[in-house]
Amino acid sequence: MSSPDGRAAAVRRLEETAVGSPALRRLAELVVRLLGASAARISLLGDAETVVSGAGLAPGLVGAQTPAGASLAALAATGDGPLVVGDAAQDPRTAALPLVVEGRVGACLGLPLAGFDGSAVGALVVTDRHARTWTDGDVALARQMADSVATELELSALAREFEAHRLRFELAIDAAEIGSFDWDLVSGRLIWDDRLVELFGYDRETFAETIEAFNARLHPDDLPRVSEALRTAIDVCGAYDAEYRIVLPSGENRWIRARGKAVADDRGTAIRLLGAAYDTTEQRDADARVARVLETMTAAFFSLDRDFRFSYVNAEAERLLAATREELIGGSIWELFPDAVDSDFELHYRGAMTDGRTRVFEAYYPAPLDAWYEVRAWPGPDGLSVYFHDITERRLAEERAQRSAARLALIADVTSILSRTMGPGEAEDAALQQVAQAVVPLLGDWVVASLVDEEGRIRDVGSWHVDPALREPAERYAALRLSSLDSSAPFPTALRTGRALEVDDLRPAVAHVLHGPVGELFELLAPRSAVVFPLRARGRTLGALSVYRGHDRPPMDGQEVSTAREVADRTALALDNSRLYEQHRRLSETLQRSMLTAPPEPDHAEIVVRYHPAIQAAEIGGDWYDAFLQPSGAAVLVIGDVVGHDTEAAAVMGQLRGLLRGIAYRDGVGPAAVLTELDRAIHGLQMHALATAAIARVEQTPEERAAGLTRLRWSNAGHPPPLLLHPDGSIDVLDRDRPELMLGVDPTAERTETVVTVRRGSTLLLYTDGLVEGRGLLLDEGIARLRDAVAELADRPLAELCDAVIERLRPDVLQDDVALVAIRLHPQDRPRPPEAGPRIVPPDVPAEP
Known part of the structure; x- marks a missing residue:
């Protein structure tokens, strides 16, 4: 456990790099999206809470501080586990906090953020404006996100510390001033520039420009060595390199470093020696200081000579290389560390020595070091200087962050796949196959997806292997394995218990059942471990x-x-939802077929009905149509709409439709009387229903038949007005100046009816408001659009006209049910037209004369 002062320092260090971090902001945005929350904040806790990043927060909150006593983050960081609050206003831990009192937080989920020593330095807090239930999956996902946030905080702090080490070391490097010399070996004249004359304590009058003047300043102990170096360079026409002391007239000793090269004539005889020299006294002193710094700094440093032998090793390098300087100095790096041969280390060390350019790289050295290093190698005259830092923790933090991000991305991808592809039947198989492909290779090398159908039969529906060459054998294994497994195998055991089953060594668990072809495929696929995850939802x-x-x-x-x-x-949840949806759909279809029956087809009259639900899962709602014949043969058309939606409205619709049929079936009962009696029945039976309806009855006398005419008698209880299409293409809207009340409001309301005489060939269209009303579309505008569409499509067969009208007028996503019933009165002086179909009427209805 760290001390309070140490913890405060750690928090301050994290704050320096965390406030406003783009990576932390992206993590906060991701957790908000995955959990469907209102906001998420990442906070560090010192003397107060500091919000360092977040998503969905008020402007100016990032970087702001909140007293610890009023902080959700402090509450999350000091608890024994996750802070899970479904209703913050009712929870005694949070009810008094300002964010809750102000109504900005209705629910919260908080996870502590661990620092380097494991103690909590802050918290990830996810909030919602409204109360909600946090599931175990939400908590697990938030815990993964908190781990990713803690890893990112560690990573940024380590990177900052490493950069500080490197800067301190680079500032220790200085340059020296340089002077030049030119020794004419034929004449013996030694020419120095002003800097060199000054370095050796001469002036132009006192410097004799001879090698003897040079030797006069050399320290007696260094004279033989330097003379030998000069003689060797002249004899071989090669390089000259020496460091020596000089004694100035004041008696002061100075260190000089000189380098040069002999120049030969055409015969190969040296005639000149050119070079440069500089004062290294301060460098010598600095080297001693640098050595002291290198011995105490936390970064590792060593130097290699031009033969790649260790010439210096500091204390930190001894620790990281797991060897003493006595073992290292003088030894070849390639012999002492053989795994560096043919690795990035050799590539960059030799490359820097060859081209003289600094190399910066990251590389891994295997056991016994088993570590990642960031290395900076720069060449010099004496060899290679190497600064390196153990970045294993940083690399591990990066890998953890990458793996965590990859796992979160996988969950998001699977969610997208399921929402896009899941459906009944073969769609389930296809969705499971895509899930299997998404899981590989992040979670495993090979996946088999299995389904239990509604009859309890188990089948493998998908498989995927990371190796393309093994995907076909994996499919064959999946096709054979179920028949070979007994109840003790991991797969049946997991299905039976409903719990995930982990098997670290798979062979002993299944060896007794793997024989023949399935055993050969198992050997080829060679799995070592397995985990079987049952797909369970709602207890199934x-x-x-x-x-x-x-x-x-x-x-x-x-x-x-x-x-x-x-x-x-x-x-599993998507699969169960899909199956429940399919059950609901089949039930709705059955209900629809039972309530919305096919219309009759009387002589010379063609009746078409259509129904489209607003929500695909509920195949029937409150809209209905009906068409039937009274005993006399008169056709009755009904359109209605119950106030409300879905199953409850459908049930009421079924009752009203049955009542209306029973009332209207009698001969002599007109549309107004039917609506009046239906209104009284609604009241008397205490149905508590509100509905609109329109009824039309087709009537004709022998005289009207002879004249090619027909009467339409209609009444309307608050329903959109019917449309009447005449044979000449003109259209009437059968409306009244004063609409009558809908059904269920006043059982004593007076109902009236209207009669209109039409020519044969006319078409009457009754419809519900879903066809002419919608978001942003008023009823009058919708009726005008319907009228225009019917006029344009008037010459089409009735069935085509109805389908085309619905296709043209209904929005892309249907907001309300659409019901439609239409009758076309074909001329009676010729046979029934083929497009009207066969005559279909009840057995007791008389044929037309």
């Missing part, structure tokens, strides 16, 4: 995901198992 096991790993990968760790379980849970 719907299938399983079997995730396998080969011998080159360890078994799943806890975070990987948690991620795979989240994938399995989301897959």
